[in-house]
Amino acid sequence: MSAAVQAKPQSRLLLSGNDAIARGVWEAGAKVAAAYPGTPSTEILESLSLYPDLYAEWSVNEKVAMEVAIGGSMSGARSFCAMKHVGLNVASDAFMTVTVAGVIGGLVIAVADDVGMSSSQNEQDSRFWGRFAHVPVLEPADSQEAYEMAKYAFELSEAYNTPVILRLTTRVCHVKAVVQVGEKVAHAIGGFKSDARRWVMTPANAKGLLPAQIAREGKLQTLAEASPMNFLDDGSDKRIGFVTSGPAYMHVRESFPDAPVLKLGFTYPVPVALVEKLAAQVEHLVVVEETEPLMEQELKAAGMQKIHGKDLLPRLGELTPNVLIPAIKTFLGEPVPPSTTYPKFDPFPRPPTMCAACPHMGVYYSLARMRKNVQISGDIGCYTLGAGHPWNALDSTISMGASMGIALGMDKARSEETKDKAVVAVIGDSTFLHMGMQGLLDIVYNRGNVTVLILDNRTTGMTGGQNHAGTGKGLKGDDTPRVDFVRLVEALGVKPERISKIDPYVLPVVFKTIKRETAIPEVSVIITDRPCVLSEFYTKIEPYKVIDDDCTGCGNCINVGCPAITVKRSESKVRADGKVNELKFTTIDTAMCTGCHMCVESCGPNAIVLAKSAAAAE
């Protein structure tokens, strides 16, 4: 990351799309940058925070990040915000109105779609925001373009008085490729100038601005038709001409080296005339776009009926060569040879696990023990893994902060069968501050009977450990005021006697606290207080081991779910009543063990002891 920060103009570097964007934003002279972490966009702000002469922050959520950037733009500073695709859903309220008001300093919104869904709850095509909000969309295909488009986007924004969307996908953000960087251009902050007709969006003022917004779209259409970001790679095989954008362009060039390809980088408004020019040269036109048939439908609406796209290609996931080649060959009536020589071995799944000593395990171990009597409304973070083996202790995950409102809805919609079940909501510290607080306020306000578990591990875990308002540190690691969760939930109206702060490593306390609070028919909050094992706040203690002679094979420790505990040998034992017991004798990887003590609490025969005391005994 620092290589890009220190790189001299014209140097050639291997950069991820995210690092390349950061460089482009800095070179454009941006002064304000904000984001909430989200795969695959997270590293853009981490990278930007290392550059000088620029304010960069982790915001509490994407909407606030967008608003910070809007405020910067209004004040005449080139401003930037970044988010994953679902983040723009959160930020859309501010976005849909700033598109009417326009900008002073260039305003660029990088939004990263998780095409292929490596770490998201849905697959969304953010290009639709271009049409919805009447703003231009730029789509880079690799790191070099990401860098260039990030820089150009600010000029475009200012020249046309519009926010600009820089639409990314996982294969832009996380692919490293060669980038030649350039020079920083200074861009002074103009300072805020009061102009109510421009910035106070009352109906009268907004109505006055709407015609300009529509006229702007027409001008952008003309600009897109002539943009150097839209270019034709000529080809000798005129059977099919491809129209494509983003990383799909790379896959098309890889798959069909002789075909003409119209590569669109300025994709909204769609440059229809350019596509018509290509159509005149080829037998068939195929639109290759990830993921939705957006350009295809725009082109069809413009009167081009004889085009192909999603009738040949999948509507989901990446359009890589192994997807494109068979689909296009089949369309051309050519034989499709098998691509691979060797068979596919699927040895076993290797799902992501929680880390050794992860404090979330104590909560899920306890919830799994009372599984039959609870409905568990979950949220977005590492703790979503509680849905998996061995806990199976999560009933729903929809969106950031949704555990709260969904739990309340579950509470208000009880059937004869579920009327006695406890409703529990599980949410992390960062997610609670992002969008959970309002939901908890709603539970309090509407007298919900929900037990809320805030798993405070002092980090934004799943995205790699970012700071937030509850960690006491900012984006640059600087000290900031730290939210006190107990006082916060008390201020939201939870009774002080219904708020517990517990150590998730002490399993009997976790179990008893959840039991006690779920039995009381009103809102309670249980806050667990142990840092993420990967965070700077965690310190490793003495590792444990299993005394083989004392292990009875009960398997309780396995149910904690710690990856440091594995089964050494299994045995089937026939009980007196004829039933067969599967015994699992375990071992602890002492190199992985951090001494958290959770498995010790789960062990009936006290077979788990400190590794050093076991060594001394031998």
Added chain:
Amino acid sequence: MSDVITNILVCGTGGQGVMTAAEILSQAAIARGLDCKKSEVAGMAQRGGVVTSHVRFGRRVWSPVITPGTADILVAFEVAEGSRWADMLRPGGVAMVNTIRLVPPVVSAGLFKYPDDPVAQMRAAGVTVYDFDAGAIARELGDLRLVNTIMLGAIADYLPFPAAELEEQIVGRFRERKPAMVEANQKAFAAGRDAAGSAKTKTSAA
């Protein structure tokens, strides 16, 4: 310069150093003046899951991902992961496999079975596999973290550029930050080359 693209798939599990190895390979290609793309999907895979990194270099690289059936080299940091990705190899491609067995919780709990001998399975299907215990070599050299350098050393004689150029990329990283580690990494790199050489001799003899 020819239009031939070299495709290297590095695989393993979260935390094994797959991404670092891929990064070093890419830097070696760039130092040669080649175009290069390196692709991986991070995110949830970081949590002990499957990790792969695609490295492609040559005069001009288009797609950042290796098409199944076209990898020249498969570098497997874990043996079952080697078998999982063996179909990515082109006919005649080489799988360089560290024989360590990392058993995930779903296997140790009895929900799934770990194959008895993934290397034999791959060989039976016709895959060229060179396997060795990189962990044992690293322990002999006194530092388990050397596994990464050993694996890179193992493929060094299968690249379209001299092994010394890859070695320089590794050693260069330590020269500035941890000069004390330079010698150990040079030894590990040589040990990796030797291990691949002996594995090849053993396989050809069998």
